[in-house]
Amino acid sequence: MKNNALLFVSLVAIFVSSCSTIKNTKTTDNLSSATWEMEYISGTRIAFEGLYPNKKPQITFNTTTNEVNGTSSCNGYMAKYTSNGKTISFGEPGPTTMMFCEGGGEQRFLQMIKKVDNYSIDNNGKLNLNVGEVPMMRFKKSKN
Incomplete structure (x- = not known):
């Protein structure tokens, strides 16, 4: 017994x-199953639409090569990332295009992504890039 x-x-x-x-x-x-489009960024005094008047930042994860690529609103970027469970960190963005960007959102995005230390995907399928327990950027799956 x-x-x-x-x-x-x-x-x-x-x-x-x-x-x-x-x-x-x-x-x-789930990270690599989509291109993610930003819908929120923390800590700015400028409205989201003012930061990104023409195009919102996007990020695509390649979990095979541990690289991300996308746009920072008007310029393309590429960077390495490391992830272990829910922790994540991003390396310096590699070659980017050199177009002039309106709104100042590109610099805000590139500065914020360096601070991120973990991520979560919420019940609505949205990707949150966090510093500690505070969501700093939120992304939805892009329809493109």
Whole structure:
């Protein structure tokens, strides 16, 4: 009887741990499953639409090469990133295009992405790039 109870508890523990492993893998897969378009950035005194009057920043994750690329509103960028579970950090942006950008949002985006230390995907499928527990940027899946 004791052996059956011990066996049952062991099987339940294995099942629960395997479910949480699947959940973590699925979150990582969600990063690379879309191009993400910014819909919020923290800490600015200028309205979001004023920062990004023509085009919003976008980010695409390549989990195979640990690189991101996208636009910082009007210029393209590319950078390395590292991730372990929910922690994430971004390297210096590599070659970018050199177009003049209106609104000042490009610099705000590039400064903020360097500060990010973790991410989450909320119940609505939105990507939050956080500093500590504070969401600094929020992205939705792009329709493009």
